[in-house]
Amino acid sequence: MIFIQDKKDCCGCSACTSICGKNAISLPLDEEGFQYPLVDLSLCVDCGLCEKVCPILNVEPEVPNPAQKGYLLQLVENEIRKQSTSGGAFTAIASWVIKQGGVVFGASMDVETFEVHHQSVDTVEGLGQFRISKYVQSHVDDSYNKVRDLLKAGRWVCFSGTPCQIEGLHHYLRKKKYDKLVLVDVVCYGIPSPGVFKDYMQWKQKEIGGKFKRVLFREKILSYNYTSFSVYNEDSRKDYHLGVEREQFMRSFFSNINVRPACYDCKFKKRYRVSDFTIWDCYDVKAFSKNFDEEGTNRVLVHTELGKQILSEIRPNVKLEQFNDLDYFIADEIAMVKSVPMGPKREQFFKDYQNMQIGDLMQKWFPTTMKVRLNSLLRMTAFRFGIYNDAKRIVKRLLGKN
Structure with missing residues (x-):
């Protein structure tokens, strides 16, 4: 049976709960707000499937794949691209699957509970709930079982998620190759706590008032390169927009303390993957091509022949350019191949989380200091003068990131 001794040995993918025919495994939240498997010994028959x-x-x-290809991609339909985190690659791929009579699975935010769950849709209109990154681990629930049943019924299926969720599904399906299964993983920095996020949003709801309608982690309210954490309210006067350099939940994440233990030693940080597509941002698109605007572009690694076929068939709907130097193509995306370092104060942060009100916790750990305000002001000033992208390139060079 599955038994987690060291929490870095569980990514919360849900493969174990999904495979259990006795429903003996649940995924309660621990004291840090992350899901971990709990086995009901009265139901477990010790079949070993959860471990397998x-x-x-x-x-x-x-396994190195010499046939791997890299592309820059922008969705032609600009309105949908504006609604997307970057260039709209997922929408283009998912729309193709739906046009084959298929079903698409993705992460969807429930603004009533402030939880993210994997849901399925079979209409292009339904894809809207999957756009925009969700910087919190989603509940897979029974999605793996649904994927299996749809595939057995002969339907096309597209499943998108983090690399650990994709490999969780891959192992749940016992590595069986289904010709109509399309796997899309996103380059993942790490996974913040669902429990912390839920508590934080409930606090924000009380603080701001009104009723929240949408939560967008990376909205292009000003620009693709200057994204905002946004909450839309039924009373538009109470809408909430803050850049990631000021927004407290986002700061907790990017400080590397509000991150799942497994993410500090991630087993899925690699260039060659089991998915058909790996997609991620291309903020500095001019470093790769002069043929794309700066309002959102995806970089796409295609790992399989099925992926290449789909990319060929969606060409009328996307602006696409192959990039041959794949080492350069992925070089600046450290999150693809390297785990996030653990913040040195992580243990104390979560001790405080267990003992403090969430508002007090955030004010203690991520106060809006003069330094934070100045950083925000400098970013906004650079953006308004049209030098934000150039300034980012200079800073990256000075920090040795290029």
Whole structure:
């Protein structure tokens, strides 16, 4: 049976709960607000399936793939691209699957509970709930079972998620190759706590008032390169927009303390993956091509022949350019191949989380100091003078990130 001794050995992918035919495994939140498997010994028959499908106990070896291809991609339909985190690659791929009579699975925010759950849709209109990154771990629930049943019924299925969720599904399906399964993973920095996020949003709801309608982690309210954490209210006067350099939940995440233990030693940080597509941002698109605007572009790695076929068929709907130097293509995306470092004060942060009101916790750890305000002012000033992108390039060079 599955038993987690060290929490870095569980990514919360849900493969173990999904495979259990006795429903003996649940995924309650721990004291840090992350899901971990809990086995009901009165139901468990010790069949061992949960251990066999665990992607951490059975790490998929990275096999170099000389046929891998890299592309820059922008969705032609600008309105949908504006609603997307970057260039709209997921929408283009998912729309193709739906046009084949298929079903698409993705992460959706429930603004009533402030939880993120994997949902399925079979209409292009339904894809809207999956756009915009969700910087919190989603509940997979019974999605793996639904994927299996749809595939067995002969339907096309597209499943999108973090690399650990994709490998969790891959192992849950016992590595069986389904010709109509399309896997899309996103380059993942790490996973912040669902419990912390829920508590934080409930506090914000009381603080701001009104009724929240939408939560957008990376909205292009000003620009693709200057994104905002946004909350839209039924009373528009109470809408909430803050850049990531000021927004407290986002600061907790990017400080590397509000991150799942497994993410500090992630087993899925690799260039060659089990998915058909790996997609991520291309903020500095001019460093790769002069043929794209700066309002949102995806970088896409295509790992399989199915991926290449789909990319060929969606060409009328996207602006696409192949990039041949793949080493350069991925070089600045450290999150693809390297785990996030643990913030040195992580343990104390979560001790405080267990003992403090969430508002007091955030004010203690992420106060809006003069330094934070100045940083925000400098960013906004650079943006308004049209030098924000150039300034970012200079800073990256000075920090040795290029």
